Amino acid sequence: MVEQVRKLLEKRVESVAELENLRQSILGKRDSSRTCISVCGGTACRASGAEAVVDAFIDEIERRELQITVELKETGCHGFCERGPVVVIRPKRIFYQRVKPEDIPEIISETVLGGNIIERLLYVDPATNERITYEPDVPFYKKQTRTIFSANGEIDPTDIEDYIAMGGYSALSKALVQMSPEEIIEEVKKSGLRGRGGGGFPTGRKWQSCRDAEGDVKYVICNADEGDPGAYQDRSLLEGNPHSVVEGMIIGAYAIGSHKGYIYVRNEYPLAVRHARIAIEQAMDYGLLGEDILGSGFDFTVTINKGGGAFVCGESSALMASLEGKIGEPRAKYIHMSEKGLWDNPSLLNNVKTWANVPLIINKGAEWYSQIGTAGSKGTMIFSLVGNINNTGLVEVPMGITLREMIYDIGGGIPNGKKFKAVQTGGPSGGCIPEQYLDTPVDFDELTKLGSMMGSGGMIVMDEDTCMVDVARYFIEFLKGESCGKCTPCREGLNRMSEILNRITQGKGKQEDLDTLEDLAGILSGGALCALGQTAANPVLSTLHYFRDEYVAHIDEKKCPAGICRELIQYSIDPEKCEGCLRCLRACPTGAISGEKRKPHTLNQDMCIKCGACYDVCKFNAVIRQ
């Protein structure tokens, strides 16, 4: 009796049967018909004011004494960041967007108590002008296939019982009790899962080589150093469903015979760090981490390490150097990290999304998993659809969907009636894909064929106002700053490329610069030590290939067709359109604009620093940029 009470207090589950009992008791306490208000608490919605919305709900629920009938949940990222803060009211899944604290009393009285829909807060489909009431009907969600991302909008990431209630840790039970490590690896191999961090290496093969590697001590590492600008799906998973990542790691550790794991996460993601930490503590309390997990005799613990803000640390050998407390320099990988990695021990490193796929594969089987996707790329992928796009957000789609479907059907197309120019995939090491390839199916191999890559899943849409030379310059500048400096091709090559690109964007480029860029690109891809340098030239090569005319315009005509490169543009005021409102005159930081009220203003070119302040404030489109 005393022993039972102690166990109950300790929450620890000691066997698979006890975990099932716990799950049933949690489910028994829950009423699925009860109203549940879930507020998206991802970083983007928080930045739009989600915390104030949560506070307002708490106050209103208390004021009306509805604590028993209404449940309030702050969940992880729902993915539709463009319309944040997002609120979903279950069980009907009524979808309200851009909710403000002032709306809360009305939501409670009208929708929760009265059963009425508040039209004002509904999402309006820009294509049809139709108001959409329920979450699954919103076009942004409709075309998605959510598997690893499915629970994000439903569970409270800081409550392990939510995860357990929806079947969490059942894959771990299955793996520990019904499967041998070899069978687990076989299943992962059969599923066709490939590394989701960008490389696309077959996950099962990596696991196998780490299991086969000699050594008593082995490590399991989760790479959450998501450095690609414009990609944030790893953060959202770790924020919104950290237990799925932890569960995947435990299964991986059991399969290769490791007892120690690390999550290496970016310092810039404080919420992800906090949620992962809470998840690990709770898993320890419940006996799902620690010693003798579920009575299987298997021990495993996980530690969180925060990165120091170095992009190169997303590379496996640099990440491990940084875990050892050293600077994040990569090393040549004649010997794979799966054989000699962290402190020279065999180390299994996978991306956040890869780990989150593992419980699904174990639970539903390799056969189910391999039905999703294309011949060479199985499963789903989460992309972050950002840039000049109507529906910015995270989308999970089966491999093989076309770029056009993603950008137009899910992303809602390009805002402000602008024309599509290119989509950049694969982060700084990826490439820009022009319009004629929009019907290409997206998977690891197809994107590589186009001179880009899958990368971590960033997808940046660019409209006609984007200068492709400037984009190439931006990425090279980025990589120059992030190059660790260890190997010469990357350190020097990127510096030279940056000089040339800066020169071109300033109108001082020469025709032969383009050949030099291509030469340097060849040296980088052939001679650099790690993937950062080897792929660094992709943005230059792909823009040179698809948008060479823009380079030529900068060099020959000294013009930036998109009107971005500051040295090559000129601002002027159209006297026909200028109403003389003084707005630009006040905004100009250098006093280059003169004029009187209600009379057309003039701009003194000698004083203009081309900051664009006048262009921004003009209400009459009278400021011309060309």
Next chain:
Amino acid sequence: MELVLDFPKVKAIVESYTEKVDSLIDNYADKKEQLISLLQDVQAEFNYLPRDVLIKISQKLDIPVSQVFSVATFFRAFSLKPRGRHLVTVCLGTACHIRGGQRLVDKLERDYRIKPGETTEDLRFSLETVNCLGCCALGPVAVVDGKYESKMNPDKLDRVLRGYK
């Protein structure tokens, strides 16, 4: 004005500083490999990495000074110089870049005469850039003392900053 040094007070400040430093380092007594985490704790406490603390870390944890400094200067999250009262971080991730993030930096360079990584003379603002904060829907984004300011333009940012003295 005659300068009167209040010795007990100075002594108390020095002691509490030393105590703080010691307790931070002692948390990592047998964990040399967690140098980066220790430096993050030090920076969180003092806003930058004071030189004497780095030397003390080297002595107490028996790590060569050169290694402590190499780590402290390699990662962009660390600053060896004192930072301002308010930290302005401008996101220059790709999505923010194509929506005009650089123009926010240009504005600060012009108005406050600071480049990324620098601090104004009056220690009012430090300016940093970051490669992506992962809230691309809200770009261009600037963060002032941890508060996210979304859909910024140079003019809006200026109005926001006026609230920070």
